[in-house]
Amino acid sequence: MRTDRIDGGITAPQGFRAAGLHCGIKANGAADLALVVSDLPASAAAVFTLNLAKAAPVLVSQDQLARSGGRARAIVTNSGCANACTGPQGLDDAREMVRLTATALACPETEVLVASTGVIGVALKMDAVRAGVPRVVAALNAEGGAHAARAIMTTDPFPKEAAVQTGTDFGTIRVGGMAKGSGMIEPRMATMLGYLTTDATVDPGMLYRALSEACRGTFNAITVDGEPSTNDCVFALANGASGVVIDEALYPALVEALKLVAHELALGVVRGGEGATKLVSITVTGAATDADAWTAARAIANSPLVKTAAHGADPNWGRLIAAAGRSGAAFILDRARVRIGPLVLFEQGRPFDERAPQAASYLQGRELAIEVDLGAGGRFSATVWTCDLSAEYVKINAEYRT
Amino acid sequence: MRTDRIDGGITAPQGFRAAGLHCGIKANGAADLALVVSDLPASAAAVFTLNLAKAAPVLVSQDQLARSGGRARAIVTNSGCANACTGPQGLDDAREMVRLTATALACPETEVLVASTGVIGVALKMDAVRAGVPRVVAALNAEGGAHAARAIMTTDPFPKEAAVQTGTDFGTIRVGGMAKGSGMIEPRMATMLGYLTTDATVDPGMLYRALSEACRGTFNAITVDGEPSTNDCVFALANGASGVVIDEALYPALVEALKLVAHELALGVVRGGEGATKLVSITVTGAATDADAWTAARAIANSPLVKTAAHGADPNWGRLIAAAGRSGAAFILDRARVRIGPLVLFEQGRPFDERAPQAASYLQGRELAIEVDLGAGGRFSATVWTCDLSAEYVKINAEYRT
Numbered sequence: 001m002r003t004d005r006i007d008g009g010i011t012a013p014q015g016f017r018a019a020g021l022h023c024g025i026k027a028n029g030a031a032d033l034a035l036v037v038s039d040l041p042a043s044a045a046a047v048f049t050l051n052l053a054k055a056a057p058v059l060v061s062q063d064q065l066a067r068s069g070g071r072a073r074a075i076v077t078n079s080g081c082a083n084a085c086t087g088p089q090g091l092d093d094a095r096e097m098v099r100l101t102a103t104a105l106a107c108p109e110t111e112v113l114v115a116s117t118g119v120i121g122v123a124l125k126m127d128a129v130r131a132g133v134p135r136v137v138a139a140l141n142a143e144g145g146a147h148a149a150r151a152i153m154t155t156d157p158f159p160k161e162a163a164v165q166t167g168t169d170f171g172t173i174r175v176g177g178m179a180k181g182s183g184m185i186e187p188r189m190a191t192m193l194g195y196l197t198t199d200a201t202v203d204p205g206m207l208y209r210a211l212s213e214a215c216r217g218t219f220n221a222i223t224v225d226g227e228p229s230t231n232d233c234v235f236a237l238a239n240g241a242s243g244v245v246i247d248e249a250l251y252p253a254l255v256e257a258l259k260l261v262a263h264e265l266a267l268g269v270v271r272g273g274e275g276a277t278k279l280v281s282i283t284v285t286g287a288a289t290d291a292d293a294w295t296a297a298r299a300i301a302n303s304p305l306v307k308t309a310a311h312g313a314d315p316n317w318g319r320l321i322a323a324a325g326r327s328g329a330a331f332i333l334d335r336a337r338v339r340i341g342p343l344v345l346f347e348q349g350r351p352f353d354e355r356a357p358q359a360a361s362y363l364q365g366r367e368l369a370i371e372v373d374l375g376a377g378g379r380f381s382a383t384v385w386t387c388d389l390s391a392e393y394v395k396i397n398a399e400y401r402t
Numbered sequence: 403m404r405t406d407r408i409d410g411g412i413t414a415p416q417g418f419r420a421a422g423l424h425c426g427i428k429a430n431g432a433a434d435l436a437l438v439v440s441d442l443p444a445s446a447a448a449v450f451t452l453n454l455a456k457a458a459p460v461l462v463s464q465d466q467l468a469r470s471g472g473r474a475r476a477i478v479t480n481s482g483c484a485n486a487c488t489g490p491q492g493l494d495d496a497r498e499m500v501r502l503t504a505t506a507l508a509c510p511e512t513e514v515l516v517a518s519t520g521v522i523g524v525a526l527k528m529d530a531v532r533a534g535v536p537r538v539v540a541a542l543n544a545e546g547g548a549h550a551a552r553a554i555m556t557t558d559p560f561p562k563e564a565a566v567q568t569g570t571d572f573g574t575i576r577v578g579g580m581a582k583g584s585g586m587i588e589p590r591m592a593t594m595l596g597y598l599t600t601d602a603t604v605d606p607g608m609l610y611r612a613l614s615e616a617c618r619g620t621f622n623a624i625t626v627d628g629e630p631s632t633n634d635c636v637f638a639l640a641n642g643a644s645g646v647v648i649d650e651a652l653y654p655a656l657v658e659a660l661k662l663v664a665h666e667l668a669l670g671v672v673r674g675g676e677g678a679t680k681l682v683s684i685t686v687t688g689a690a691t692d693a694d695a696w697t698a699a700r701a702i703a704n705s706p707l708v709k710t711a712a713h714g715a716d717p718n719w720g721r722l723i724a725a726a727g728r729s730g731a732a733f734i735l736d737r738a739r740v741r742i743g744p745l746v747l748f749e750q751g752r753p754f755d756e757r758a759p760q761a762a763s764y765l766q767g768r769e770l771a772i773e774v775d776l777g778a779g780g781r782f783s784a785t786v787w788t789c790d791l792s793a794e795y796v797k798i799n800a801e802y803r804t
Contacts, residue, residue, distance in 0.1 A: 049728075050728070051724060051727040051728040052726075052727040052728070052732075052733040052734075052735065053723045053724055053726065053727025053728075053733065053735050053738075054727075054735075082720070084720060084723075084724075085720055085723050085735070085748060085751075085753060086753065087736075087751035087752050087753075088751065119718075119720065120718070120719075120720020120721065120723065120724060121718075121719060121720040121723075121747075121748065121753045121755065122753075122755065225706045225707065230720075230723070230724050230727060304706065304791075304795070304799070305799055308795070308796050308798075308799035308800045309799065309800065311796065311800045312799070312800025312801050314800065314801070316521070316522070316523075317522075317523060318484070318486060318487055318521065318522020318523040318632070319522065321455045321486075321487050321522065321523075321632070322453060322455055322486075322522060322632050324454075324455065325453040325454040325455025325456075325632060326451075326452070326453040326454070326455075330454075331454040331455065332454075333454065333455050333456075333487065334489075336455075345523075346487060346523065348489075349487075349489035349490065350489050351487060351488065351489075351523045351524070353523065353524065389706075389796055390796060390800075391793035391796045391797060393706070393710070393796075394710050394713065394791055394792060394793045394795075394796060395793060396710075397706070397707055397710035397711065397714070398710045398711065398713045398714025398716065398792075399714050399716070
């Protein structure tokens with residue numbers, strides 16, 4: 001059993017087509033409507049945002065999955081408008097998007113999922129959607145993954161796609177995926193928009209289990225600004241086109257393949273975070289509990305002082321200690337340790353400031369690894385990926401809407 | 403009984419002297435050593451940071467208060483170095499600062515409190531402190547509050563001082579104060595550095611109770627960047643020079659006066675927040691519990707998306723809803739309401755986007771009031787003061803140390 005990266009994204013597995021185009025939601029003419037379709041009936045699973053202000057498409061997709069019993073043929077997505085905080089009209093609009101897509105594809109209405117991303121509180125331009133859906137269906141293509149990946153972007157500086165193939169004793173399966181997300185990113189159980197496809201045969205319950213497992217250390221372990229959004233979801237479709245049936249014996253191979261794709265997409269989201277110039281991994285060790293490890297890692301990863309220090313390549317490790325100390329996790333200063341790249345800058349109550357120049361030089365890099373041991377005597381650890389906080393983030397978000 | 407603002411700061415009450423000067427800790431020659439002294443024996447109380455990575459001066463001052471049973475004559479403070487994460491040497495240095503001050507003042511060693519603020523993880527320049535303490539004692543002056551307020555500054559753009567007098571049937575009491583703090587600001591039970599003095603007679607237990615009460619809606623209700631620091635403390639000294647003894651009948655008058663001074667200082671800290679151009683009050687109403695009200699208000703007040711929108715005068719109220727929805731507080735979207743200044747922009751599931759231009763114009767102001775009703779049916783509310791997030795914040799913190 002081995003897994004290799006392959007080219008492409010959501011259409012890399014057999015039996016999937018996709019398309020993306022401009023239908024008229026975005027003012028600048030960029031692509032704003034994406035469609036992913038399985039040619040065969042497919043199992044479907046999804047994880048959704050824990051934000052209590054769930055957007056209309058989130059509520060509709062949850063409902064669709066419940067009604068179909070975990071089956072789906074298509075996921076239709078618009079960018080440029082989140083269709084969140086839009087009241088009953090928003091729900092009607094999301095349902096109409098589903099209906100339009102089902103009609104154009106001639107598939108059961110319950111087997112279409114829907115997602116939206118963009119500005120909150122603005123109504124969807126349904127005229128644009130009505131005209132766009134038949135066109136995007138007509139444009140569906142087995143090479144269309146790249147177009148779909150572009151059409152789900154908002155402030156993303158580049159599209160995020162990944163795919164792998166895994167050889168098993170029963171044949172080869174492929175997993176592909178795409179994601180978007182640049183701001184309002186701190187997925188908890190679910191995340192921004194992520195899409196995973198596979199040509200393995202997987203029953204819906206197992207697909208949900210595999211998806212949840214694959215999200216844990218990937219989509220659920222990233223942050224740009226500590227803001228879980230109203231629209232986060234990760235979808236998985238499994239259409240069986242490879243002929244390989246995933247049973248408990250092959251389950252680990254499927255999870256592994258999903259994880260690899262999810263990892264690459266999740267890191268892509270952080271690399272493409274609003275204003276980001278660096279990818280920073282924050283690893284917390286020596287935590288008394290698993291929850292403490294995650295709490296401290298998230299606190300450090302979301303600290304604006306840590307993120308600005310990373311931006312300025314400033315080896316200001318005191319900010320790492322301060323963030324860990326106020327995180328709520330058990331923390332013992334005299335036993336704590338801070339490592340920036342390969343350099344220990346603080347250990348057993350003692351700073352090693354003579355290493356600061358070396359650390360400053362390490363921090364000039366684009367990919368940084370930071371490790372904080374809480375000194376709490378436990379064996380728990382967690383890694384969260386974050387990015388630096390730049391003046392560009394402020395610029396993007398001060399000017400996003402007006 | 404009436405309370406009026408008066409000029410001055412910590413030396414406005416009778417029987418207090420202060421001084422501030424440059425002793426050699428800051429490289430740029432700015433004032434970095436401050437001393438506040440009561441001419442009479444005084445009751446003392448303090449609230450300290452909840453950060454588990456407590457700085458050496460915090461540990462030493464806690465210990466001093468325990469030993470003296472709530473008495474103090476002086477508070478010595480240096481800026482430019484936090485003396486945090488400095489191990490046993492840091493504790494020795496803080497204790498030596500206390501000893502030097504007690505010797506120069508010829509007062510009991512247990513009656514000197516100590517505070518530090520500045521970069522974490524760097525040792526105090528004790529040569530500078532040793533030379534500076536006798537000089538700052540020699541400079542003590544009943545008009546010296548303004549000098550002390552400058553000497554405790556780090557990245558603060560301006561000093562924070564306030565004072566009031568309250569007439570009672572038994573005479574007039576005065577409360578004065580000063581504070582510093584510009585970054586790493588989200589006090590929990592305690593806060594950055596705050597100093598309150600009064601010439602009322604108050605026993606130490608009552609002074610602690612009054613201080614805690616005064617901090618709750620003031621120092622504990624502000625945030626610049628959601629980062630409770632390693633060095634936060636608010637001190638109170640009461641020396642009785644006015645001849646007015648505070649008993650339970652006069653206690654409300656004392657608390658009121660402390661609150662007024664603390665409120666003004668706390669808002670000054672936010673106005674002078676790193677890179678801040680606006681003061682924003684976030685009021686949460688309709689919360690199911692008191693804890694929910696504070697949780698949601700803090701989540702909104704610390705949201706980088708809300709803070710950048712305030713900076714850009716962008717009436718992007720969806721970000722307020724998103725932050726409330728992910729805060730962990732009970733929240734019902736269909737019953738929630740968002741108000742920006744006098745304008746309701748979202749109510750009962752319905753956006754009022756036609757009011758966006760008016761809201762954008764309101765947001766051009768320097769002092770903004772934002773209200774979010776969680777729609778959770780409760781009667782609890784909370785107000786937190788925050789500032790906008792500007793590119794200047796990033797610049798200050800990316801370049802603070804290097």
